[in-house]
Amino acid sequence: MTQHIAVLPGDGIGPEIIEQAVRVLTSLGEDFRIEEQPVGGAAYAASGHPLPPATLDLAKRADAVLFGSVGDWKYDSLERSLRPEQAILGLRKQLGLFANLRPAILYPELANASSLKPEVVAGLDIIIIRELTGDIYFGSPRGMRTAPDGQFAGEREGFDTMRYAESEIRRIAHVGFKTAQKRNRKLCSVDKSNVLETFQFWRDIMTEVGKEYPDVELSHMYVDNAAMQLVRAPKQFDVIVTGNLFGDILSDQASMLTGSIGMLPSASLNESGKGLYEPSHGSAPDIANQDIANPLATILSAAMMLRYSLDKAAQADRIEAAVKTVLGQGLRTADIFEAGTTKVGTTEMGNAVIKAL
Amino acid sequence: MTQHIAVLPGDGIGPEIIEQAVRVLTSLGEDFRIEEQPVGGAAYAASGHPLPPATLDLAKRADAVLFGSVGDWKYDSLERSLRPEQAILGLRKQLGLFANLRPAILYPELANASSLKPEVVAGLDIIIIRELTGDIYFGSPRGMRTAPDGQFAGEREGFDTMRYAESEIRRIAHVGFKTAQKRNRKLCSVDKSNVLETFQFWRDIMTEVGKEYPDVELSHMYVDNAAMQLVRAPKQFDVIVTGNLFGDILSDQASMLTGSIGMLPSASLNESGKGLYEPSHGSAPDIANQDIANPLATILSAAMMLRYSLDKAAQADRIEAAVKTVLGQGLRTADIFEAGTTKVGTTEMGNAVIKAL
Ligand SMILES: CC(C)[C@H](C(=O)O)[C@@H](O)C(=O)O
Ligand SMILES: CC(C)[C@H](C(=O)O)[C@@H](O)C(=O)O
Numbered sequence: 277m278t279q280h281i282a283v284l285p286g287d288g289i290g291p292e293i294i295e296q297a298v299r300v301l302t303s304l305g306e307d308f309r310i311e312e313q314p315v316g317g318a319a320y321a322a323s324g325h326p327l328p329p330a331t332l333d334l335a336k337r338a339d340a341v342l343f344g345s346v347g348d349w350k351y352d353s354l355e356r357s358l359r360p361e362q363a364i365l366g367l368r369k370q371l372g373l374f375a376n377l378r379p380a381i382l383y384p385e386l387a388n389a390s391s392l393k394p395e396v397v398a399g400l401d402i403i404i405i406r407e408l409t410g411d412i413y414f415g416s417p418r419g420m421r422t423a424p425d426g427q428f429a430g431e432r433e434g435f436d437t438m439r440y441a442e443s444e445i446r447r448i449a450h451v452g453f454k455t456a457q458k459r460n461r462k463l464c465s466v467d468k469s470n471v472l473e474t475f476q477f478w479r480d481i482m483t484e485v486g487k488e489y490p491d492v493e494l495s496h497m498y499v500d501n502a503a504m505q506l507v508r509a510p511k512q513f514d515v516i517v518t519g520n521l522f523g524d525i526l527s528d529q530a531s532m533l534t535g536s537i538g539m540l541p542s543a544s545l546n547e548s549g550k551g552l553y554e555p556s557h558g559s560a561p562d563i564a565n566q567d568i569a570n571p572l573a574t575i576l577s578a579a580m581m582l583r584y585s586l587d588k589a590a591q592a593d594r595i596e597a598a599v600k601t602v603l604g605q606g607l608r609t610a611d612i613f614e615a616g617t618t619k620v621g622t623t624e625m626g627n628a629v630i631k632a633l
Numbered sequence: 634m635t636q637h638i639a640v641l642p643g644d645g646i647g648p649e650i651i652e653q654a655v656r657v658l659t660s661l662g663e664d665f666r667i668e669e670q671p672v673g674g675a676a677y678a679a680s681g682h683p684l685p686p687a688t689l690d691l692a693k694r695a696d697a698v699l700f701g702s703v704g705d706w707k708y709d710s711l712e713r714s715l716r717p718e719q720a721i722l723g724l725r726k727q728l729g730l731f732a733n734l735r736p737a738i739l740y741p742e743l744a745n746a747s748s749l750k751p752e753v754v755a756g757l758d759i760i761i762i763r764e765l766t767g768d769i770y771f772g773s774p775r776g777m778r779t780a781p782d783g784q785f786a787g788e789r790e791g792f793d794t795m796r797y798a799e800s801e802i803r804r805i806a807h808v809g810f811k812t813a814q815k816r817n818r819k820l821c822s823v824d825k826s827n828v829l830e831t832f833q834f835w836r837d838i839m840t841e842v843g844k845e846y847p848d849v850e851l852s853h854m855y856v857d858n859a860a861m862q863l864v865r866a867p868k869q870f871d872v873i874v875t876g877n878l879f880g881d882i883l884s885d886q887a888s889m890l891t892g893s894i895g896m897l898p899s900a901s902l903n904e905s906g907k908g909l910y911e912p913s914h915g916s917a918p919d920i921a922n923q924d925i926a927n928p929l930a931t932i933l934s935a936a937m938m939l940r941y942s943l944d945k946a947a948q949a950d951r952i953e954a955a956v957k958t959v960l961g962q963g964l965r966t967a968d969i970f971e972a973g974t975t976k977v978g979t980t981e982m983g984n985a986v987i988k989a990l
Contacts, residue, residue: 434834441785477791
C-alpha cells in the first residue's frame with residue numbers, strides 16, 4: 277500500500293536538509309508518494325500566508341509530515357499572525373499533535389562537541405516529552421488591554437492565559453508513562469506547582485495517572501530545579517514530561533547539552549499516531565544555501581517517522597545504522613567538525629548516508 | 634546612625650548559614666541593630682502562618698532584610714496559602730521588591746566545580762536581572778474552573794494569568810540598562826515574543842526604553858534560545874533582563890553553570906533601594922543541622938546588602954576580600970570540596986571569614 281508523505285521544507289536551511297532526507301527516503305525502495313508544499317516564510321512569500329490552505333490540506337491528507345524549519349529575520353516585522361512561526365503552531369493545533377518527543381542523545385563519536393565535561397554527558401540518553409497543543413501557547417483570553425485593577429489599573433498591559441484541562445494532562449501523562457515503560461521506567465514530571473494553579477492541577481493528575489503504572493517510578497521536580505539538574509547531572513533523568521512552555525525551554529536546553537543539536541530529531545504525534553517530524557534545530561538563515569548545514573537531524577527525523585507513523589521500524593533501523601556508519605567514517609558537517617575528522621557539505625553528507633544504507 | 638537589619642533565618646539550613654552571616658556583620662564594628670523573626674515553615678510551626686504580621690512588620694520597618702531560605706518537605710501537604718514559599722512571595726510583593734539581581738560568577742579557585750568545560754566557563758561573570766513582582770506569579774484571575782469553551786469545554790481546568798503592565802516593564806528595563814552601564818554595556822532582554830502577547834509588549838517597551846541608553850547595546854533573545862546559549866557559550870552575556878517566570882528558570886540554570894551555587898548571593902530591591910538579600914540556593918533540609926552547609930552565599934548576600942541598601946561599600950569590599958582569602962587558603966565546605974583542599978564545616982567557615990576580615 278502506497279504511503280503518503282507530506283514534505284514541508286520551509287525557510288532557511290529547511291529546503292536543503294529536507295532534500296537530503298527525501299533522497300534517503302526514496303532510496304529505501306519503499307512505495308512512498310511524496311508531495312511537497314511551501315510553509316512558513318516561503319509560503320508567505322508565495323501566497324501571503326505562512327500556512328496556506330493547500331499546505332494545511334496536504335498535511336491533513338498525508339499519512340505523515342516531514343517538516344524542515346521555519347523562520348527568517350526578513351519576516352520579523354510582519355504582524356504576528358503572518359509570521360513563519362504561526363505555521364508550525366497552526367499545524368500542531370490543527371493536526372492535534374499534542375505529544376512532542378525530543379530525544380537528547382550524545383553520540384559517542386561527538387562527545388567532544390558538548391560544552392559539558394565528558395564524564396557529565398558520556399552516554400547521555402534522555403527523552404523530553406513536551407505537551408504541544410495546550411498551555412499558555414493557545415490559552416485565551418490574550419492580547420493587550422487596560423489593566424483592570426490593582427497597582428497598575430488604567431495602564432496598558434499585555435496578557436496571556438496559561439491553562440490545562442484534565443484530559444489534556446491525562447493523555448500526555450499516558451504518553452510519558454508508556455514511553456518510560458519502554459525505557460528505564462523512570463518518569464520525571466516537571467512543573468511549577470508551588471506557584472501556578474495550572475501546574476498544581478498538572479501534578480495532581482500526573483500523580484493520579486501514575487497509579488495505573490506501578491512499574492514506573494514517578495518523580496516531580498520544579499522547573500527551576502530541572503533547569504539546574506540538567507546542567508549539573510543530566511544522566512539522572514530517563515524520561516521527562518512537561519507542559520508546552522516549560523518543554524520549549526527545557527528541551528532546547530537538553531539538546532544543547534549534547535553540543536550537537538544538528539543531530540537531534542523530533543516527533544510530534546496526535547492521538548492516532550499520525551505525526552509531524554522535524555529536526556530539533558531551527559532554520560539558521562545565516563548559513564542557508566551554502567551547502568554546509570547538517571542534514572542528519574532531518575534524516576533521523578525521517579527515521580522516526582518510519583518508526584512511529586509508517587510502521588517501518590526495520591527501515592528506521594537501517595537509516596539510524598547508516599548515520600552511525602558515516603559518523604564512524606569520520607564524516608562531519610561544519611557544526612560538528614573537529615580536528616582529525618573530514619569536513620563535508622550537506623549534499624555530500626546525504627550521499628554518504630545513502631551509500632551506507 | 635544606627636542601621637536596622639531584619640534577619641529572617643527560615644527553614645532547613647537557613648538558621649545556621651544566617652548565624653554565620655550575622656556573626657560576620659557584627660564583627661565589622663558598625664552600628665547595626667539586628668532583629669530576628671521566624672519565616673516560612675518555622676513561622677508556620679510557631680504561629681500558624683508562614684509570614685506572620687510580626688515578621689512582615691519587621692521587614693517593613695527595617696532598613697534591609699537578610700533572609701536565609703524557606704521550604705521543607707514536611708510542609709508539602711499544606712494548602713498552598715500556608716506553605717513556606719508563600720512567605721518569600723509575600724515579602725517580595727508587600728515590600729515591592731521588583732528587581733532581583735542574581736550574579737553568576739565563577740571563582741577561579743572553584744573552576745573545577747562546574748560541570749562545564751573549563752574553557753567554557755573560566756572567568757564567567759554575568760548578572761541576571763529578574764523582574765520579581767509581576768508576571769504569572771501574581772496575575773489574576775487564577776485557580777480552578779470549568780473550561781469555558783473550546784475542545785475541553787465542561788472539563789475541570791487549572792489556569793493562571795501572565796501579565797505585565799507598561800510601567801512594570803519600564804522600571805525593570807531601567808534597572809537592566811543602568812546595571813549594564815556599570816559593566817560591559819551589553820544588555821540581553823529575554824522574552825518569548827514570538828508566542829506570548831505579554832512578551833511582545835515586553836520587547837516593544839524594552840526597545841523603547843533602550844533609546845534612552847544609546848551607550849548600551851540591547852539585544853533580544855527568545856527564552857528557549859537563551860537556555861541553549863547559557864549552556865553553549867555563557868560568556869557571550871553580560872547582563873540579562875527578563876520576566877519573573879523566565880528569570881526563575883534561567884537564573885537557577887545560570888547559577889548552576891558555576892557548579893558552586895553555594896557561593897552565589899542575590900539581592901531583591903524596591904524603588905527606593907531597600908532590599909532583601911538571600912543566597913541563591915535553597916533550604917536543603919536534607920543537610921540541615923549538621924554544620925556542613927556552605928555559609929558563603931549568605932555572607933556574600935550580607936555584603937551585597939551593605940553595598941546596595943546600607944551605603945557601606947567599603948565594608949562590602951572587606952567581606953568579599955575575606956571570602957576570597959579563605960578560598961585562597963584552601964578552605965572548602967562539603968559542596969565545593971575537592972582533593973587537595975581542606976574540608977571545613979559551617980561554623981569553621983564563618984570563623985575563617987571573620988579572621989580574614
Ligand atoms: C517557533 C516557535 C513558535 C516554537 C515554539 O515555541 O514552540 C519553537 O521554539 C519550537 O520549539 O518548536
Ligand atoms: C520558592 C519559589 C516560590 C521561588 C520562586 O519561584 O520565585 C524560588 O524558586 C526562587 O527563585 O526564589
